[in-house]
Amino acid sequence: MTQLTELLGKGNAIEGHRPWPRFEVDADTWREAAVALRDEAATLLSVWGDGDRVHLALAMMDLADPLVLTLACPERRYPSVAAIHPAATRLERALRDLHGLEPDELPDPRPWLRHDTAMPYPFLPVEGESLHQIPVGPVHAGIIEPGHFRFTALGETVVRLEERLGYTHKGTEALMRGTDLMKAARLAGRVSGDSTVAYGWAFAAAVEAALGVQAPERALHLRAVMAELERLANHLGDIGAVCNDCSFTVMHAHCGALRESVLRAAAAAFGHRLMMDRIVPGGVARDLDPAGVEAIRSLLKEIRAKFSHLVSVYDGTASLEDRVVGTGTLSQALARSFGAGGYVGRASGRKVDARKQPGYAPYDKVVFVTPVLSAGDVDARVRIRIAEVEQSLALIEQLLERMPGGPIMAKVPATGGGEGAMLIEGFRGDVFVWLRLGADGRIERCHLRDPSWFQWPLLEAAIEGNIVADFPLCNKSFNCSYSGVDL
Amino acid sequence: MRRLLLQALMQGPLTEAPPAADEAVLAEIAQKLAETGRQRLGRSLSIREVDAGSCNGCELEVNALGNPYYDIERFGLRFVASPRHADLLLVTGPVSNNMRVALERTWRATPDPKWVVALGDCAAGCGVFQESAACAGGVAAVLPVDLVIQGCPPTPVEILRGLLALLEQNAKA
Numbered sequence: 001m002t003q004l005t006e007l008l009g010k011g012n013a014i015e016g017h018r019p020w021p022r023f024e025v026d027a028d029t030w031r032e033a034a035v036a037l038r039d040e041a042a043t044l045l046s047v048w049g050d051g052d053r054v055h056l057a058l059a060m061m062d063l064a065d066p067l068v069l070t071l072a073c074p075e076r077r078y079p080s081v082a083a084i085h086p087a088a089t090r091l092e093r094a095l096r097d098l099h100g101l102e103p104d105e106l107p108d109p110r111p112w113l114r115h116d117t118a119m120p121y122p123f124l125p126v127e128g129e130s131l132h133q134i135p136v137g138p139v140h141a142g143i144i145e146p147g148h149f150r151f152t153a154l155g156e157t158v159v160r161l162e163e164r165l166g167y168t169h170k171g172t173e174a175l176m177r178g179t180d181l182m183k184a185a186r187l188a189g190r191v192s193g194d195s196t197v198a199y200g201w202a203f204a205a206a207v208e209a210a211l212g213v214q215a216p217e218r219a220l221h222l223r224a225v226m227a228e229l230e231r232l233a234n235h236l237g238d239i240g241a242v243c244n245d246c247s248f249t250v251m252h253a254h255c256g257a258l259r260e261s262v263l264r265a266a267a268a269a270f271g272h273r274l275m276m277d278r279i280v281p282g283g284v285a286r287d288l289d290p291a292g293v294e295a296i297r298s299l300l301k302e303i304r305a306k307f308s309h310l311v312s313v314y315d316g317t318a319s320l321e322d323r324v325v326g327t328g329t330l331s332q333a334l335a336r337s338f339g340a341g342g343y344v345g346r347a348s349g350r351k352v353d354a355r356k357q358p359g360y361a362p363y364d365k366v367v368f369v370t371p372v373l374s375a376g377d378v379d380a381r382v383r384i385r386i387a388e389v390e391q392s393l394a395l396i397e398q399l400l401e402r403m404p405g406g407p408i409m410a411k412v413p414a415t416g417g418g419e420g421a422m423l424i425e426g427f428r429g430d431v432f433v434w435l436r437l438g439a440d441g442r443i444e445r446c447h448l449r450d451p452s453w454f455q456w457p458l459l460e461a462a463i464e465g466n467i468v469a470d471f472p473l474c475n476k477s478f479n480c481s482y483s484g485v486d487l
Numbered sequence: 488m489r490r491l492l493l494q495a496l497m498q499g500p501l502t503e504a505p506p507a508a509d510e511a512v513l514a515e516i517a518q519k520l521a522e523t524g525r526q527r528l529g530r531s532l533s534i535r536e537v538d539a540g541s542c543n544g545c546e547l548e549v550n551a552l553g554n555p556y557y558d559i560e561r562f563g564l565r566f567v568a569s570p571r572h573a574d575l576l577l578v579t580g581p582v583s584n585n586m587r588v589a590l591e592r593t594w595r596a597t598p599d600p601k602w603v604v605a606l607g608d609c610a611a612g613c614g615v616f617q618e619s620a621a622c623a624g625g626v627a628a629v630l631p632v633d634l635v636i637q638g639c640p641p642t643p644v645e646i647l648r649g650l651l652a653l654l655e656q657n658a659k660a
Binding site for chain 2: 113115117138139141142143144145146166167168169170171172174175183186187190191192193194196237250253254256257259260263267273274276309310313316317481482483486
């Protein structure tokens with residue numbers, strides 16, 4: 001904490017940035033912040049460009065006390081954070097591609113989101129005897145998103161994996177510039193479809209922070225119900241999919257059926273299977289009626305009745321254990337250094353959960369625990385998700401129990417600018433949104449950072465020394481978002 | 488494990504009756520077939536799904552087609568791992584510039600006769616990314632499209648209705 005507090009003393013606090021402070025700093029303080037990140041006095045939330053300025057968001061290691069540092073770079077150059085703290089590398093490569101701001105001494109100057117079809121991408125050289133390479137993608141064999149994986153293998157063993165992403169780059173942040181809040185909210189809800197509720201919430205809450213709007217209590221509870229349904233649907237689907245990648249298809253079938261039940265309950269309660277566009281700045285777009293409550297309650301009953309059997313099958317099947325235990329191990333040191341959130345971080349010893357710290361309503365009024373394990377393998381990631389399914393069931397029950405009445409929308413002023421930020425715990429980890437609204441109430445700049453930014457690079461480390469055939473399994477256990485990082 | 492299998496036996500299948508084929512699609516496909524005089528593919532279709540820049544919402548619903556409720560394989564519809572094995576490309580996303588070449592190559596790798604289905608609003612050219620300079624703005628901007636299934640994302644039932652209509656009309660032709 002002292003290191004961060006010292007940093008702040010050297011900056012100028014900016015008015016109107018909510019709920020966390022923003023400081024304008026000089027290049028030296030900027031570098032000191034990067035050193036604090038490297039020394040694990042703080043964890044990186046994001047780094048992004050904004051005209052001829054760069055912003056750096058960081059927080060304490062447990063995500064407490066986030067703050068934003070801003071460095072003016074009139075020469076369109078700035079000291080690279082990644083030169084000191086490698087976790088920022090891909091963010092800075094993307095920043096350079098999208099904004100043309102040059103990070104001085106960026107350790108990896110290759111383009112990231114900007115694909116030049118005329119020039120082959122220079123993959124990192126791998127040297128050694130009897131190595132061979134396996135290029136995979138961008139079009140994969142399964143029904144998944146596109147990305148390229150370059151494996152270098154020694155026989156069956158992966159010596160090195162290099163990811164090349166950016167294939168689904170849609171210019172989302174550029175599209176947001178100048179749009180009204182409703183259109184921007186729709187875009188935010190489509191950064192990563194599987195986390196549409198988390199993104200919708202993070203965006204809406206950042207707008208509310210910027211404009212000083214307080215969403216009604218009922219809306220906050222409904223948002224949390226949706227967020228937990230989204231977590232349930234994704235965890236159930238992925239627990240099954242990990243087992244499927246071990247050729248244990250019976251779990252896949254059962255988990256797939258449970259996931260479908262969640263989506264149907266979501267459609268009955270909120271009118272959309274993935275609950276897209278239900279969270280809007282000011283509140284929620286659709287109220288929950290008694291029939292919807294009933295649909296969710298019977299869903300909880302169904303999952304409670306069936307899920308424990310599936311867990312005991314997972315626990316008791318030796319062939320499954322053989323594949324998942326000790327596979328794709330992520331070290332605690334790397335998880336900490338990269339600030340990995342979600343089940344990836346929590347399976348490798350990081351006790352982080354944005355719902356608790358920095359924390360947001362209504363999670364301060366309900367009881368739940370954040371599971372943490374230390375093994376860091378595929379099994380640990382699955383077990384974290386199993387524990388989170390149980391927590392989400394209990395959370396939804398509590399939220400329905402204490403659901404307040406009243407309005408579901410607060411009035412959002414049509415004009416008036418401001419800066420706002422938010423950190424929301426999606427199923428994958430913490431989703432960070434930062435935005436600045438113009439005086440006309442339109443978006444001047446909006447930055448959305450997916451938790452996968454800090455998880456994808458760790459997959460490269462986790463797969464090392466595993467066999468090629470275990471890659472789908474390791475990849476599924478991380479289940480990073482392509483669209484979320486490609487923007 | 489035994490208990491789970493027994494329960495599944497007792498409970499019977501979760502699989503639901505298929506939805507009716509989409510009437511509008513039936514008519515559209517009939518016209519397409521008449522226009523092109525395309526060789527029929529038979530009563531079964533192998534599908535290669537290509538994500539051309541979607542937000543992954545469409546992928547979630549395409550994946551759901553494989554769950555026990557929809558059980559897409561009972562209709563002779565099968566997802567295959569390679570375009571070389573496919574009769575039909577099911578394309579999602581607004582076709583990002585970065586996926587354009589890969590999509591074109593996948594199309595060329597698919598043997599004739601082949602169909603292209605644009606799935607979801609982005610692929611249909613009416614999604615939220617339509618104006619983006621980083622996207623072609625729909626599959627039709629890049630490939631000849633035979634069928635459009637709209638929705639953001641379309642539900643599994645909507646996808647099934649479209650694909651079944653295609654299958655039905657195609658088998659009749």
